[in-house]
Amino acid sequence: MYISHLDLLRTFQRVFLRQGIVLRHSQGFHPHPILSFALPLSVGQESVCELLDLETVEDLDCAALPGRLAPSLPEGIRALECRAPARPIRDLAELLCRVELVYDGGVPAGGAEEVGKLLTGETLVVQKRTKRKAMADIDIRPMLHSLEVEEESGLLRLTVRVAAQNPGLNPALLAAAIAAHRPELTPDFTRVRRLEVLDGAGGVFW
Amino acid sequence: MDKRLERILPRVQKPARYVGGEYNAVMKPKDEVDVRFAFCFPDTYEIGMSNLGFRILYGVMNDMPGVWCERAFTPWTDMEEEMRAAGIPLWCLESGDPVGQFDIIGFSVGYEMAYTAMLNMLDLSGLPLRSEDRPDLTPLVIAGGTAMYNAEPVADFIDLALIGEGEDVLPELITLFRKAKQEGWDKSRFLRAAAEIQGVYVPSLYTISYHEDGTISAITSLDGAPERVYKRVVHDMDKSYYPAKTIVPSTEIVHDRVTLEVFRGCIRGCRFCQAGYVYRPVRCRSREQLARYARESVEDSGYQEITLSSLSTSDYPELVGLCSDLELFCGEKHVNLSLPSLRADNFSMELMQRLQKGRKAGLTFAPEAGTQRLRDAINKNVTEEELMESLRTAFSGGWSAVKLYFMLGLPTETDEDVAAIAELANRAVHVWREYASNKNRPLRITVSTSWFVPKPFTAFQWEPQISIEEYERRVKLLRSSITAKAVTYNWHDGDTSFLEAVLARGDRRVGRVLEKAYRKGARLDAWTDCFDLGRWTEAFAECGLDPAFYANRERGRDEIMPWSVISCYVSDSYLWRQRELAYQSETTPDCRTQCGGCGANIVEGGECCRG
Numbered sequence: 080m081y082i083s084h085l086d087l088l089r090t091f092q093r094v095f096l097r098q099g100i101v102l103r104h105s106q107g108f109h110p111h112p113i114l115s116f117a118l119p120l121s122v123g124q125e126s127v128c129e130l131l132d133l134e135t136v137e138d139l140d141c142a143a144l145p146g147r148l149a150p151s152l153p154e155g156i157r158a159l160e161c162r163a164p165a166r167p168i169r170d171l172a173e174l175l176c177r178v179e180l181v182y183d184g185g186v187p188a189g190g191a192e193e194v195g196k197l198l199t200g201e202t203l204v205v206q207k208r209t210k211r212k213a214m215a216d217i218d219i220r221p222m223l224h225s226l227e228v229e230e231e232s233g234l235l236r237l238t239v240r241v242a243a244q245n246p247g248l249n250p251a252l253l254a255a256a257i258a259a260h261r262p263e264l265t266p267d268f269t270r271v272r273r274l275e276v277l278d279g280a281g282g283v284f285w
Numbered sequence: 286m287d288k289r290l291e292r293i294l295p296r297v298q299k300p301a302r303y304v305g306g307e308y309n310a311v312m313k314p315k316d317e318v319d320v321r322f323a324f325c326f327p328d329t330y331e332i333g334m335s336n337l338g339f340r341i342l343y344g345v346m347n348d349m350p351g352v353w354c355e356r357a358f359t360p361w362t363d364m365e366e367e368m369r370a371a372g373i374p375l376w377c378l379e380s381g382d383p384v385g386q387f388d389i390i391g392f393s394v395g396y397e398m399a400y401t402a403m404l405n406m407l408d409l410s411g412l413p414l415r416s417e418d419r420p421d422l423t424p425l426v427i428a429g430g431t432a433m434y435n436a437e438p439v440a441d442f443i444d445l446a447l448i449g450e451g452e453d454v455l456p457e458l459i460t461l462f463r464k465a466k467q468e469g470w471d472k473s474r475f476l477r478a479a480a481e482i483q484g485v486y487v488p489s490l491y492t493i494s495y496h497e498d499g500t501i502s503a504i505t506s507l508d509g510a511p512e513r514v515y516k517r518v519v520h521d522m523d524k525s526y527y528p529a530k531t532i533v534p535s536t537e538i539v540h541d542r543v544t545l546e547v548f549r550g551c552i553r554g555c556r557f558c559q560a561g562y563v564y565r566p567v568r569c570r571s572r573e574q575l576a577r578y579a580r581e582s583v584e585d586s587g588y589q590e591i592t593l594s595s596l597s598t599s600d601y602p603e604l605v606g607l608c609s610d611l612e613l614f615c616g617e618k619h620v621n622l623s624l625p626s627l628r629a630d631n632f633s634m635e636l637m638q639r640l641q642k643g644r645k646a647g648l649t650f651a652p653e654a655g656t657q658r659l660r661d662a663i664n665k666n667v668t669e670e671e672l673m674e675s676l677r678t679a680f681s682g683g684w685s686a687v688k689l690y691f692m693l694g695l696p697t698e699t700d701e702d703v704a705a706i707a708e709l710a711n712r713a714v715h716v717w718r719e720y721a722s723n724k725n726r727p728l729r730i731t732v733s734t735s736w737f738v739p740k741p742f743t744a745f746q747w748e749p750q751i752s753i754e755e756y757e758r759r760v761k762l763l764r765s766s767i768t769a770k771a772v773t774y775n776w777h778d779g780d781t782s783f784l785e786a787v788l789a790r791g792d793r794r795v796g797r798v799l800e801k802a803y804r805k806g807a808r809l810d811a812w813t814d815c816f817d818l819g820r821w822t823e824a825f826a827e828c829g830l831d832p833a834f835y836a837n838r839e840r841g842r843d844e845i846m847p848w849s850v851i852s853c854y855v856s857d858s859y860l861w862r863q864r865e866l867a868y869q870s871e872t873t874p875d876c877r878t879q880c881g882g883c884g885a886n887i888v889e890g891g892e893c894c895r896g
Contacts, residue, residue, distance in 0.1 A: 081294055081300040081301050081303075081304045082301040082535045082536050083301070083536070086301060086535055086536045086537060087535075089537070090308075090535050092587070093308075093533060093586065093587025093588065094587065095587075096587035096589070097584070097585065097586070097587040099584075122295070122300065123294065123295035123300070151308070151587075152308070153306055153307055153308040153533075153535055154306035154307075154310070155306050267292075268291070268292050270291075
């Protein structure tokens with residue numbers, strides 16, 4: 080996904096308008112449609128499990144909605160399922176993600192083990208830009224809940240469960256952590272794909 | 286996706302402009318297509334996708350069976366660097382195929398400052414810049430758009446230019462091209478045949494000779510090419526293509542809304558305005574059809590804003606009726622209706638007030654000149670009384686931000702005219718004090734001046750542009766004359782307008798300068814942060830040409846202009862008469878009040894002015 084979170088929201092507002100589905104709007108001087116993504120997706124990352132929260136003015140046939148939206152969506156975006164909300168978004172605790180660390184010259188010897196060791200150590204400090212635009216050291220280790228490392232030709236495939244919110248961990252920071260602490264293991268490229276949204280008990284959040 | 290792109294995209298600004306895949310982008314199976322057209326816009330994605338003409342022609346071409354028109358834009362400098370470093374040639378967004386492999390590469394050129402971006406796009410496609418270095422029929426490099434009324438500065442790079450409106454001539458050209466491709470014609474045979482189509486200008490079929498003083502002594506047509514190339518015109522706007530189903534970009538562009546073109550042409554005849562002359566005669570769309578297109582466009586796109594587009598929307602004969610039709614539908618769909626290009630008159634202000642719901646955004650007026658004398662000289666038929674009356678209505682109606690646009694350096698301008706701009710702004714402040722309905726909201730008046738650029742096919746095509754020192758002196762004079770605190774003054778960068786004046790009336794020799802400036806790094810010259818006049822000054826010096834010859838020289842009545850072979854139907858004698866009237870500060874009535882006999886009525890059998 081190469082469009083920004085705000086652009087994606089705007090795109091969806093139009094998708095609903097194309098289908099004549101009227102979204103409920105906020106009250107106030109500048110009403111805006113009640114439509115939001117549970118967890119904004121970073122530009123350049125992929126996802127097969129985005130959650131879009133919305134309210135419509137009229138009742139919807141949820142089962143029919145994905146089919147209805149299909150012709151109005153740009154290429155590469157699909158609506159998979161629609162349900163009435165069963166639980167609050169705050170129950171969304173974890174994201175299951177795949178992080179591919181690509182090494183153009185092949186994975187360095189012992190790379191899988193070394194990366195595993197680094198990421199599951201006591202602490203994992205990275206520099207991150209704060210809201211005040213200063214750089215700050217933060218320990219992301221507590222936000223990484225599980226890790227599996229597989230080696231394939233030219234890449235390490237990490238399957239991770241990370242904290243989703245309050246605060247959440249952008250899996251791309253794992254690559255930044257490797258670059259900071261084990262520069263010789265810095266990947267040439269990192270691919271991130273969200274696979275599933277989970278609740279705190281390891282079940283699918285839905 | 287290309288693996289190399291996957292690496293690059295996360296590193297560049299706004300990668301959404303390079304990936305395509307937007308809603309309504311046209312995809313076609315390659316085996317059902319025999320002509321592939323790379324439609325190139327020599328500016329960024331956000332600018333190009335905001336261009337209505339670009340969208341119209343994209344639709345027209347893709348409606349042709351067997352033709353697939355795809356889009357390419359100029360990459361921003363960061364992306365260009367990445368592409369060059371990785372050896373990725375420019376590609377089209379729909380198929381991802383390299384531009385260099387297409388049958389026809391067509392540029393939409395509305396503005397002279399885009400010329401270096403054209404060269405850049407050819408270069409990024411891996412093609413030789415010069416037409417003579419591309420001996421094969423494909424890829425054929427063509428260009429159209431308002432800037433092509435004087436195509437001479439790019440004449441050596443393109444194979445042909447399309448003059449005037451493209452809706453009809455492009456399909457004719459593509460049909461001829463298809464025949465040429467099937468029958469294996471060579472490029473020169475095709476170009477000779479293409480030159481017979483009205484509106485097609487093939488520069489290589491004309492040789493230019495010069496006097497010793499650098500002016501043109503003759504333009505000679507070769508191989509039976511026409512002595513005069515007449516522009517193409519769409520005759521019936523109700524039958525012409527309107528892109529009701531059009532691409533909706535996934536990222537924000539400059540004009541991110543439905544653009545409803547209510548009419549083409551302009552009845553006003555402002556003497557500096559190229560569009561006002563070359564788009565004659567006025568042709569309107571019917572109110573019923575516009576209302577239908579508005580509905581279709583909003584329903585298909587999901588846009589929540591419609592803007593009415595034309596050169597002077599107040600002059601649409603059924604504007605009130607049209608707005609009533611649209612208001613009804615916009616109200617129920619929560620769609621905003623905006624009307625730019627309104628005149629500063631009572632009628633327009635009443636309409637604005639009626640349509641404006643909620644927040645009162647800024648209002649913009651373009652008096653263009655500070656004194657009535659100068660406004661009369663340029664035939665900008667707006668009186669100070671009308672302007673003040675409009676401001677009274679605006680301020681009492683709750684507006685508190687007003688922008689006023691002027692030009693500096695207009696022919697016959699004196700210091701008195703410059704100072705009068707400040708006085709006009711002061712008077713606006715007084716009007717606000719007297720009439721503002723809400724004085725708690727601070728008044729903001731923005732005075733903006735641009736620098737007058739004489740353009741071909743206008744009454745001022747013979748005029749010199751004042752020197753940059755003189756321009757800067759007048760800016761300073763105006764700056765010191767503006768004293769009111771509520772008034773902010775912005776002025777246009779002089780270097781850009783100077784180069785624009787050079788290129789607008791440049792001849793074929795300027796092509797060498799273009800190429801040199803490009804090699805020195807000039808591209809995206811319309812963007813201040815990319816523009817550097819120094820490169821151009823060097824390039825001119827190396828070519829032994831003087832930019833002042835093009836920008837600051839007054840032309841004689843009988844001088845052969847670089848664009849003399851082109852005709853927009855408005856006669857030279859009419860333009861000259863308009864110039865003489867300008868020097869007498871005499872106005873010319875608008876086309877509806879009285880036909881001025883400009884010559885454009887030939888197109889519509891003598892009845893162009895009813896509009």
